[in-house]
Amino acid sequence: MSASNTSPDPKKPFYSRFSRRQLLLGTAAIGITGTAASLFFSPDSMAKSIGQSEKPLAIPPLLTGRMEGATRVFDLDIQDGQTEFFPGLQTKTRGINGSFLGPVLSLNKGENTRFNVTSAINENTTLHWHGFNLPAKSDGGPHQIIEPGATWSPEFEIREGASTLWYHSHQMHKTAEQVWSGIAGMAIVNDEESQALGLPNNYGVDDIPIALQDRRIRQNGDMSYNANPHDINMGMMGDIPMANGTVGAVFDVTTNLVRLRLLNGANASIYTLGFIDGRTFKIIASDGGLLEKPVEAQLVQIAPGERAEIIVDMSDKTNTMLASFTQRNTGGNNSGGLAIQFPFLQLHPTDELQSSNPVPATLASIAAPDVSKAVNTRRFVFGVRGMMMGGFTINGKQMDINVINETVPVNTTEIWEFVNESRMAHPFHIHNTQFRIIDRNGRPPRPEEAGLKDTVLVGAADTVRLLIRFDEYSDAERPYMYHCHILEHEDAGMMGQFTVV
Numbered sequence: 001m002s003a004s005n006t007s008p009d010p011k012k013p014f015y016s017r018f019s020r021r022q023l024l025l026g027t028a029a030i031g032i033t034g035t036a037a038s039l040f041f042s043p044d045s046m047a048k049s050i051g052q053s054e055k056p057l058a059i060p061p062l063l064t065g066r067m068e069g070a071t072r073v074f075d076l077d078i079q080d081g082q083t084e085f086f087p088g089l090q091t092k093t094r095g096i097n098g099s100f101l102g103p104v105l106s107l108n109k110g111e112n113t114r115f116n117v118t119s120a121i122n123e124n125t126t127l128h129w130h131g132f133n134l135p136a137k138s139d140g141g142p143h144q145i146i147e148p149g150a151t152w153s154p155e156f157e158i159r160e161g162a163s164t165l166w167y168h169s170h171q172m173h174k175t176a177e178q179v180w181s182g183i184a185g186m187a188i189v190n191d192e193e194s195q196a197l198g199l200p201n202n203y204g205v206d207d208i209p210i211a212l213q214d215r216r217i218r219q220n221g222d223m224s225y226n227a228n229p230h231d232i233n234m235g236m237m238g239d240i241p242m243a244n245g246t247v248g249a250v251f252d253v254t255t256n257l258v259r260l261r262l263l264n265g266a267n268a269s270i271y272t273l274g275f276i277d278g279r280t281f282k283i284i285a286s287d288g289g290l291l292e293k294p295v296e297a298q299l300v301q302i303a304p305g306e307r308a309e310i311i312v313d314m315s316d317k318t319n320t321m322l323a324s325f326t327q328r329n330t331g332g333n334n335s336g337g338l339a340i341q342f343p344f345l346q347l348h349p350t351d352e353l354q355s356s357n358p359v360p361a362t363l364a365s366i367a368a369p370d371v372s373k374a375v376n377t378r379r380f381v382f383g384v385r386g387m388m389m390g391g392f393t394i395n396g397k398q399m400d401i402n403v404i405n406e407t408v409p410v411n412t413t414e415i416w417e418f419v420n421e422s423r424m425a426h427p428f429h430i431h432n433t434q435f436r437i438i439d440r441n442g443r444p445p446r447p448e449e450a451g452l453k454d455t456v457l458v459g460a461a462d463t464v465r466l467l468i469r470f471d472e473y474s475d476a477e478r479p480y481m482y483h484c485h486i487l488e489h490e491d492a493g494m495m496g497q498f499t500v501v
């Protein structure tokens with residue numbers, strides 16, 4: 001399922017299970033979608049209560065930091081907390097400057113930036129800057145451990161253009177558990193070129209960060225991370241959807257156009273996102289920034305780690321809901337269309353909507369990837385070691401923190417080829433760069449994947465080729481990571497290390 005190659009007839013709502021009229025019933029319809037999920041993992045899952053209450057979508061604070069000379073400085077505190085996902089029910093969580101997840105960091109291209117990251121939790125952690133080109137010592141991978149009570153202060157120039165990036169724990173063998181508990185947040189990079197486009201950029205009004213996740217919460221409020229061997233093999237999936245940590249989220253729309261910065265912050269679930277009335281939207285950005293042109297779509301797929309920015313037109317003043325969808329199983333044929341996997345976020349337009357600028361037909365200048373510039377090809381074959389649970393391998397090996405798997409020259413263009421022989425899809429992330437997808441199984445990428453990317457879904461039996469380059473920073477001692485962003489796979493060893501020299 002993707003925006004471009006399986007989009008149904010745009011004149012007909014692709015999602016037939018609930019009519020628009022049912023949607024207008026509000027909570028009643030949400031209740032139905034809750035019970036439609038066949039995902040209950042435990043008899044005492046709080047998933048039964050989805051739809052019984054609605055809450056305004058949490059909008060994380062937008063942090064702009066403070067200036068120390070020419071350096072923008074942010075203070076980030078990793079801490080334990082309690083979060084009320086369901087009314088009256090307290091859940092133990094972790095967050096950054098709060099009880100669950102973190103603030104949205106407002107960063108500016110070209111600005112030197114420092115983060116003072118202090119950890120108050122009782123175990124080692126790290127904070128990785130996902131999507132950034134940065135010195136290896138500042139990357140926040142498994143080598144940059146923050147011990148309990150310690151402060152880590154990475155500093156680097158923001159080299160990315162306007163984009164939606166993020167940050168999260170990358171602690172060796174503990175990434176899945178720590179991200180599950182809430183150690184993750186989003187970042188917005190601003191630049192001058194994008195300001196001139198007139199895209200919605202009034203934070204919290206028509207420019208909304210949305211971290212999408214799923215979790216398991218028991219009726220006693222317990223959300224602790226308990227991955228069994230099946231979870232480690234398939235990745236840890238929950239039965240409770242949340243947007244910015246809000247279950248049953250509602251956002252009151254006050255403008256004709258709304259920009260949603262969608263992050264798949266789940267441990268393992270791949271989300272195929274759209275609106276339950278089948279309305280189209282415009283995809284304007286991939287992981288690393290604006291696309292060349294908006295892509296009109298009814299669905300957009302993002303795997304763990306990936307982002308997509310979309311603009312949705314609400315000028316019809318009709319309630320709708322952002323959800324993820326799965327193919328409905330109707331006894332062996334696919335004619336059943338789509339079923340809701342997760343109801344994430346209701347959009348409720350107010351009576352009067354502010355006008356919005358039209359979305360420009362051209363957003364950025366992005367040249368086609370020039371394969372002739374590549375001086376080297378590296379091949380990475382994904383496999384499985386024996387019948388072991390979660391024993392996924394890269395070139396037959398699992399992560400060894402004492403082994404540098406690849407040494408890559410700085411400022412040099414290469415082709416990286418991923419060959420998936422593991423019989424399962426893996427969203428693959430490479431630190432310290434934004435790459436381009438050359439092709440997948442010999443075919444060009446979908447238009448919404450044709451821009452800058454730092455994570456790519458490599459489906460079972462797929463071969464994906466990337467044009468990749470690591471600019472500016474070299475360090476013969478400290479490695480960066482490449483790894484599967486199904487966090488259970490990463491923790492189980494589906495990760496490798498490379499230095500840039």
Ligand SMILES: [Cu+2]
Binds near residue numbers: 484490494
């Ligand atoms: Cu994987």
